[in-house]
Amino acid sequence: MRPIRADIHIHSVLSPCGSLDMSPAAIISKAVENGLEMIAISDHNSTLNCNLAVELGREAGLSVLRGAEVTTSEEVHCLTIFPDDVAAAAFQEFLNEKMQHIKNVPEKFGYQLVLDREENIIDEVEYFLPAALTASIDEVEKKVHSLGGLFIPAHIDRPAFSLYSQLGFMPSDLAADAVEVTGRIPEVKCPVIRNSDSHMIDQVGKKFTTYMLDEPTFSELAMAFRNENQRRVISVTP
Amino acid sequence: MKVIDLVNELGLQVFSGKEGLNNEVTGGYTSDLLSDVMGHAETGSIWITIQTHKNVMAIASLKDLPAVVITSGEQPGEETVAESNAENIPVLGTPMRSFEVSGKIFNILAKK
Numbered sequence: 001m002r003p004i005r006a007d008i009h010i011h012s013v014l015s016p017c018g019s020l021d022m023s024p025a026a027i028i029s030k031a032v033e034n035g036l037e038m039i040a041i042s043d044h045n046s047t048l049n050c051n052l053a054v055e056l057g058r059e060a061g062l063s064v065l066r067g068a069e070v071t072t073s074e075e076v077h078c079l080t081i082f083p084d085d086v087a088a089a090a091f092q093e094f095l096n097e098k099m100q101h102i103k104n105v106p107e108k109f110g111y112q113l114v115l116d117r118e119e120n121i122i123d124e125v126e127y128f129l130p131a132a133l134t135a136s137i138d139e140v141e142k143k144v145h146s147l148g149g150l151f152i153p154a155h156i157d158r159p160a161f162s163l164y165s166q167l168g169f170m171p172s173d174l175a176a177d178a179v180e181v182t183g184r185i186p187e188v189k190c191p192v193i194r195n196s197d198s199h200m201i202d203q204v205g206k207k208f209t210t211y212m213l214d215e216p217t218f219s220e221l222a223m224a225f226r227n228e229n230q231r232r233v234i235s236v237t238p
Numbered sequence: 239m240k241v242i243d244l245v246n247e248l249g250l251q252v253f254s255g256k257e258g259l260n261n262e263v264t265g266g267y268t269s270d271l272l273s274d275v276m277g278h279a280e281t282g283s284i285w286i287t288i289q290t291h292k293n294v295m296a297i298a299s300l301k302d303l304p305a306v307v308i309t310s311g312e313q314p315g316e317e318t319v320a321e322s323n324a325e326n327i328p329v330l331g332t333p334m335r336s337f338e339v340s341g342k343i344f345n346i347l348a349k350k
Contacts, residue, residue, distance in 0.1 A: 168272030
């Protein structure tokens with residue numbers, strides 16, 4: 001077991017707010033350069049760039065997890081991380097079903113691009129991805145857990161799109177595996193982590209969480225959130 | 239004025255919390271951010287929102303609000319209904335948008 005640095009909240013060019021140089025390949029090389037051993041690609045309400053990132057990560061020796069940053073009907077952003085391609089694909093179907101069909105205006109909000117390994121644009125998502133799903137936070141939590149995934153309310157202390165801003169406080173029975181914060185570490189019942197929430201390439205590797213794990217994998221991360229077998233969150237960057 | 243007066247005048251649906259229909263309404267507050275309502279709503283204000291999460295009831299109880307009006311035809315979840323009944327704070331519904339129902343309630347309150 002050893003300390004492993006991981007950042008499980010990174011946006012790619014699929015997020016309209018993600019910079020155009022946020023290709024999976026660029027993210028991976030920056031993550032490796034900055035000493036991360038595990039990342040997750042978590043675009044707004046979509047997993048469509050995840051498989052490519054996982055593949056490129058494998059070649060580069062970086063563990064890449066499939067994720068998405070979901071906007072619940074309450075407009076609470078929640079990170080969702082999945083164990084494998086099957087679970088991520090099933091969650092993508094759920095996203096498609098719960099998506100509001102509000103047209104994206106790329107000139108205003110940014111482009112939503114799906115890439116292939118040669119960085120060709122193979123798809124451009126027509127609907128504005130960050131819009132709220134028609135699923136509540138509880139529905140999303142249940143869906144994620146039914147697929148064996150991890151459910152982590154994102155940047156809960158931010159003044160917008162957060163658990164605190166939208167819902168006032170943490171619902172006592174919300175089954176969160178961890179919470180992500182940007183500022184001071186709060187007193188909560190679950191592990192507290194920090195991620196970069198990178199939208200630009202220079203942000204990758206600047207903020208992360210250090211975990212005590214045997215290896216950088218989904219199942220080890222899940223164990224760390226449950227404080228099992230000495231796996232745990234060690235520290236977060238300031 | 240009482241919650242029941244607004245229910246009758248505006249044809250609001252009563253989802254739950256019937257015991258609280260005689261709660262006194264002295265003002266209104268329209269917001270979908272619970273942290274905002276927590277910080278700024280005054281006691282006695284009827285709360286107009288599209289939020290349906292059960293935390294709505296916790297905040298309504300904390301701030302001693304007489305009732306919650308869910309707009310745009312949204313439906314409260316089971317847990318919200320249960321909390322509403324437990325706290326005797328009615329959850330009301332209307333197909334009107336928040337803007338419209340807020341305007342109507344504002345005018346009714348201004349006349350009293």
